Amino acid sequence: MTTVLVVEDDGALRRALGLSLRSRGIEVLDVATGEQALNVAADGRADLIVLDLGLPDMDGVDVLKRLRSFTTVPVIVLTARDRQADKVRVLDAGADDYVTKPFDPEELLARIRAALRRSPDAETGPVVVRVGDLEIDLSRRRITRDDEPVHLTRTELQLLELLVRNPEKLLTQEYLLREVWGAGYGTETNYLRVYIGQLRKKLGDDATNPRLIVTEPGIGYRWIAE
Numbered sequence: 432m433t434t435v436l437v438v439e440d441d442g443a444l445r446r447a448l449g450l451s452l453r454s455r456g457i458e459v460l461d462v463a464t465g466e467q468a469l470n471v472a473a474d475g476r477a478d479l480i481v482l483d484l485g486l487p488d489m490d491g492v493d494v495l496k497r498l499r500s501f502t503t504v505p506v507i508v509l510t511a512r513d514r515q516a517d518k519v520r521v522l523d524a525g526a527d528d529y530v531t532k533p534f535d536p537e538e539l540l541a542r543i544r545a546a547l548r549r550s551p552d553a554e555t556g557p558v559v560v561r562v563g564d565l566e567i568d569l570s571r572r573r574i575t576r577d578d579e580p581v582h583l584t585r586t587e588l589q590l591l592e593l594l595v596r597n598p599e600k601l602l603t604q605e606y607l608l609r610e611v612w613g614a615g616y617g618t619e620t621n622y623l624r625v626y627i628g629q630l631r632k633k634l635g636d637d638a639t640n641p642r643l644i645v646t647e648p649g650i651g652y653r654w655i656a657e
């Protein structure tokens with residue numbers, strides 16, 4: 432059974448979330464403060480944490496940073512702040528995803544399912560992804576479209592690998608730049624635009640109607656292929 436820790440000071444929203452999760456067979460632990468969240472998370476029962484950013488006792492980002500000092504369970508942040516800088520800040524502080532309030536409970540459930548599907552050992556296991564006529568074999572670094580090999584540069588392959596190994600996870604521009612280009616990078620978002628554009632072209636994806644890579648403007652990219 433999956434256990435989700437819900438951290439939300441708004442009682443009505445906390446109860447509504449609890450009901451909707453329990454109706455899907457998810458066990459729910461719920462708390463209203465950052466301090467309680469850290470205490471409950473520390474006992475290790477939660478498989479995933481839904482964390483509201485606006486808490487009465489602590490800043491949600493500080494709660495997140497402290498959570499990340501002892502746990503790697505997925506954290507989905509609920510935020511009323513729709514400023515992009517805040518979204519980037521929570522993702523860089525270790526959140527797996529965020530949902531902006533007000534939100535559709537179905538959207539949150541979909542994000543929860545996606546975060547739980549990403550297994551902790553996904554980084555090492557062989558990954559073969561098939562989407563329509565496209566086949567991506569990451570262990571052999573072989574990509575084919577309609578059985579014809581697709582030739583990717585090393586940079587394109589690294590980007591693709593990061594995206595495919597983190598399905599449905601929003602990866603920030605800063606994260607991708609640091610991972611692919613190195614520690615000194617983080618603001619060269621024009622590099623990313625160029626390389627993601629090439630990748631889309633070679634894989635046959637369409638930025639305006641994507642089936643593989645979605646752009647979250649000003650924030651990052653998400654691999655959406657099932």
Ligand code: CA
Nearest residue numbers: 440483485486
């Ligand atoms: Ca709140």
